[in-house]
Amino acid sequence: MTGPKTNERPGTRATLRQFPMSASKARVVLNLIRGEDVNTAREILAGTTREAADVIGKVLASAVANAVNNDGLNAEELYVSAAYADEGITQKRFSPRARGRAGKIFKRSTHITVIVSRMDEERLELLRQARSAQAAVSRSRRVASSRRRADQQASLNKREAAHEAAEVEAAELEAAELEASENMTDIDTEVNDTEAAVIDVEAGAAEEVLDEVEPATDDADDVASDDTTEETN
Helix, strand or coil: CCCCCCHHCCCCEEEEEEEECHHHHHHHHHHHCCCCCHHHHHHHCCCCCHHHHHHHHHHHHHHHHHHHHCCCCHHHHHHEEEEEECCCCCCCEECCHHHHEEEEEECEEEEEEEEEECCCCCHHHHHHHHHHHHHHHHHHHHHHHHHHHHHHHHHHHHHHHHHHHHHHHHHHHHHHHHHHHHHHHHHHHHHHHHHHHHHHHHHHHHHHHHHHHHHEEEEHHHHHHHHHHHCCC
């Protein structure tokens, strides 16, 4: 017994007719997403570099929208139950060749159909478990990344604090050296003033001594001259 016909397959469908591409090229991409859930199918199409991936992605989005809006299904519970490409109209063209001959050109087209259906409960449960595990792994990665960033920030703050402490210590040391230099300058000034005062005192004392000695010297000279005068007489 043959399977159901393409137009009798259960599910919500979307069809693109007369797309200018050969059916064989579209089937290569359709084979990649057949049987996959909608999210996985979207990821596969996003990572496929073939030209048919873009248009098939639009047909898939249309099928999902039909299932959500018309049949009231949840987009997270859908999978690609069927996907096929039929031959469309082939346009025949000719190009001139040598010696009056003509070359045939076949411009093929295709009808792309994507059918989505709701997954059974067993598959939905497995999918939920996989998503929960993936969410847990993602959360653990985010937590690890957050902790790593926090540790890096704490280390950076610690280095900045140490640098600021070193700058403060250097500033205090410089201020202490400047104050010590000013104190030494004041001490040198006081010493010089003291030495100058001592020199002035000594000079004043010497002048007083000289003032006392000079009259005595004059008296001695007068006495000596008087004695000389008497002897001469």
